[in-house]
Structure formats: C-alpha cells, structure tokens
Amino acid sequence: MRHDLVLRVIAKLLIPFILLFALYVQFHGDFGPGGGFQAGVILAAAVIFYGLIFGLAEARKLVPEPLVESMMAIGVLIYGGVGVAGLLLGGHYLDYFVLDPNSVLGQHRGIFWVEVGVATTVSGVMLKIFYMFADRGKVDEE
C-alpha cells in the first residue's frame, strides 16, 4: 500500500542516522550531555523502530535473540571486569588510577569501558523486553 511505502522509505532513511546518533552520544558523552544510558536507549529505539516498520521477524533476523540475551549479560560483565582489572593491577576494585601509568589516562580508559558496558546492557535489556512483549501478543492470537 502507498502508506506502507512511505513509512518504509522514511524508516530506511532515518534508521542509519539514529544509529549514528546513538554512537555519537555514547562516545561524546565525555564532552557533552550523553553517556552510556542514553546511547543504549537510543540504540534499542532504533532497532524497535526497525521492528515496528518492517515486521518482527525481520528485526529478529537482524538482531537475533541469543545476541540480545548475551548483550544483557556481557555489559554487566564488562563493568565488573574493569573493576577486577583494577584489582589485578594492584589498586582497589574499580580503581581507575592504576589502569595506566599516567593516572589521568587511566581514568579515561576506565570511564570509556564502563560506559561501553552500561550501553550494552541497557540496549540489550530494552530490546529484550520489547521482544518479549511483542512475542506474547503474537502467540495469543493463534
């Protein structure tokens, strides 16, 4: 249908920009507003948008369920891993000063990895919850 076509074209134009914006918010979070949480939510919103327009099966092919579930866990593990790395290098748990001989760079490195972990978990969880809600309705209609 014509209306469907307009939505699909607009979605195809917008989704790359949304993904790019999510990455921008993630990495630019040190210099402007942003950070891990916002980036994770925007990333999940991009995939949800794709799923709404092109169908849930397409979205599942793009981001399959095992990937989403592992993303949820890996993010938390990355965060904990940064803490353990601090332990292994001689400082306290989650101590960023020891991650690099130059302590300021160590802070940068620690903050970077921590934000990556947070964004991964948040986007994974949001996407998984969306999949679960949508899946429940689909089976109900059978």
Add this chain to the structure above:
Amino acid sequence: MSGTTTAMTWGGHFTYFVTVFLMIAGLFIVIARGNLIKKLVGLGIFQTSVYLLYIAPGKLVGGTAPILSDAFTVYSNPLPHVLILTAIVVGVATLALGLALVVRIREAYGCIEEDEILELDAQPGRPQREPQEQ
C-alpha cells in the same frame, strides 16, 4: 529573594509547590483509580515529581549546565543530576517489571480492574486459570 534563613518568599519556593502538586496528583491516581495500568502511569508521574524535587534546588540562576568549559565559571550543581540519572533508569526497569506483571494478571484473571480482581479472589476455590491445570 532574600538570602537570610528566617524569611521566606512564596516566589522562592515555587518549584516546591509544583513538585508537591505533581506528587499528590500521582499519589491520587495510584490510590484512587482501580485500573492497574493507570496506577502505573500515576506511579510514573510520582517518580518524575521526585526528580524535580531533587534537581530544582541544584540550579543556580546565572549558572550553566555542569560541563566544564573555559567560558563559564558558575555551574549548576551536578550531584543531583547523577543521582536522578540512576533513578530514571531504575524507574523504567521497575515499570517494565510492573507491566509484565500486569500482563500476567490479565492472563490469569481476565481483567485488570482492581475491584474485579479482588472479587474474583474472594470466590472460594476459584482456579486462577493456571495453564498447567488445564
């Protein structure tokens, strides 16, 4: 606006009044409406009023957003921002779990009105339409 601790101006406390209004509106929706989804919406309103409660006192007139830059010297307080950022994310996590519970209640009882659910619960020996009993 006076800076002494004894006097108080109504204008100076305006944000607190807005916060309290939103808080009692959210509270009213939670306790007065029976529909479970509407209760969750009311809970969300309550949560946002709490965000305002924390962030409003942190603002300094003439200050700017707490992003360090050589062009500004006065910054608004960043500490409430940090706490509320966590609160927002935890709030949406709670909301997701609440909605999942509502969906399950709907499947078990057939409706999401609090009064009807209490009536259905009061009936003796009512099977909750648990799938494994069918």
Add this chain to the structure above:
Amino acid sequence: MAVTVVVMARSRNLFGVVVLGGLYSFLMATVLVAMDAVDVAMTEASVGAGISTVLFLGALYLCRSEETRPVRKPWLPLAVSMTVGVVLVYGTLGLPEFSDPQAPIHTHVVPRYLNEIKQEVDVPNVVTAVLASYRGYDTLGETTVVFTAGAGVIALLRRRRKDRAS
C-alpha cells in the same frame, strides 16, 4: 504540565492516557533543560517518552481493556492526597530558596568535584565523570538493576514451545 496530569487522571481511555504520558515526559524534559540538567533531560526524554510509551503500548495491546467507571466517588483518596500535599508544603517551607548559593547542597562535596575534576580525571562532562568514576559503585548497582529487570521480565513472560506455561 498540571493540565496534562489532571486530564490523565480523569480520562478513561487508556490509549489516550499513555500518549498523554509521553507528552508529559517531553514537557518534563523541557523543564529539566530549563534547570540546566541536560544529561537528565536527555535521559528522561529518551526513557520516559520513548521506552516507557513503547512498553505501555505493548502492555495495552496485550491487555486490551478500557477503564471502567469507578463505583464510588473518590473522596477518601482525595482527602488523603490533599492532606499529604498540605503536610509536604508545610515541610518544604523550611527548605532553601530557589537558587540559593548558600544552600547545603552546594557546599559539601560538590566544590571538590567541580574544582578537582580537571586535574584528576580531565573529562569536561562533570556528570559523566562523577557517574562513572567518583560514584562508579552506584553505576555498577544500577546496571545490575537493569539486568535484573530484564531477567525478571524474561522469567515472567517466557513461553515454552508446547504449552503456555512459563
């Protein structure tokens, strides 16, 4: 925002209530920007108006009902809410004025953050630096909470292949 909230309380069409909730979140985000809380505004806009609305609509689609008319006038809850409101207003009269630089919130730990971030961490966004470095434990807990919420939703809504048990 007050008008939005009142309409939300009175409306019985749940879809309208959810959409108004999204509108309310955007208005709240605007107010937060006026309060110089740009990080919080971005999070509130994306989470409150984005994800919350999507989840509510998903749940509405699964529940598919409209709110029924209440059987009795809500006088008692109204009275309780008003009492709580009066008590809260009385409590806030003792709090510091809006934009008072001498308020306790500005005096304990925050000057240390604002002054020492440049040489300790050198990240211009103070909120990110505090969130990820000075208060990293809290963020670890928060990430765990998000993960737990996801796990909880999985546990609640999972289906097996054959039957509809979970």
